[in-house]
Amino acid sequence: MSASRVPDPVPDVLPLLARGKHRNPRRGACFMELASYLAGEPWTDSPACTDESLAHLARLVNDFTTDARRPALAPLIPSVIGLRDLGPGFEDEVALVAAMHALPVASMDRQRGLAVGMLRTLGQVDAYRTRATTELTRAAAKVLDDHADAKRWGLAFAARMGSGPVNQSSAQVIVEVAVRGIAEACVPDPAVRLRTLLAEVIEMARQRAGLATTEPASLNPQQWHAVVSAAG
Incomplete structure (x- = not known):
């Protein structure tokens, strides 16, 4: 994961953003x-x-x-x-980056959920084939290997549950679990x-x-x- 190069000017006055969706x-x-x-x-x-x-x-x-x-x-x-x-592939790339940020800090339950999603996205448990870049999938696989307990649990869970839809990405769920995992991390x-x-x-x-x-x-x-x- 590389450091962001997006410029980060801090204005003197910032908008008061709010949670959720707003009608107007x-x-x-x-x-x-x-x-x-x-x-x-x-x-x-x-x-x-x-x-x-x-x-x-x-x-x-x-x-x-x-x-x-x-x-x-x-x-x-x-x-x-x-x-x-x-x-193509950008949706999965967002998910993999989010998972890599979350795995080191998320709770065990969240790590396990992320591992299942990552294993599927990386093509290690069923027939889904991502179009994310090779560079990113290799980096994600390395981070997942570094969290061996979560990976072992994910492999066992996937073996019990069987294959998911071949053409359906798990990206949205992965992102949701990752963000929640970071937000609730100790x-x-x-x-x-x-x-x-x-x-x-x-x-x-x-x-x-x-x-x-x-x-x-x-x-x-x-x-x-x-x-x-x-x-x-």
């Missing part, structure tokens, strides 16, 4: 809803300007970050705008880990989109202050 800005705004507004789209937490796999992760990170720490996510919002149509600051995960996936998406050397726009209060309150 008067009821609050989550990460992706504010992205839809900044992109000039109708108000939604699933805008066309961002790949749904990335948006799914962003919504989860937003919701599992504490109220006090959620404004720190805001500078990343402009970075997700325009990251769409990222090609570590000093889960919010920092969640933000780091989101920043790394944004950087991966920017590389796929050919924007690795292009700095995203900064978060200008004049763009959002009319619809979202400022964090105190």
Whole structure:
């Protein structure tokens, strides 16, 4: 897992992001809803300007970050705008990166769930074939090997349950388990880990989109202050 190169300017004033989905800005705004507004789209937490796999992760990170720490996510919002149509395999890549972040800190139950999903995504337990990059699948396999107890449990569980749907990715479930696992981990600051995960996936998406050397726009209060309150 590489460190994110997404620029991280911290404006003097940050939006007060809220948990969950909101009918309109008067009821609050989550990460992706504010992205839809900044992109000039109708108000939604699933805008066309961002790949749904990335948006799914962003919504989860937003919701599992504490109220006090959620404004720190805001500078990343402009970075997700325009990251769409990222090609086959990206959904699984998001899931594998999330799992690699979560495995070292998640509870045993979460580790086991992640192991099952990773084993399937990596093609080690059934006929599913991911289109994630070889580099990433090798890195994920190495992290899974480092958590041998969880891997052994996952292999035994998969042997008992049999093969899953050949053409259906487990990515969304893996991401949900990973984010929850990080948020509930017994570590000093889960919010920092969640933000780091989101920043790394944004950087991966920017590389796929050919924007690795292009700095995203900064978060200008004049763009959002009319619809979202400022964090105190």
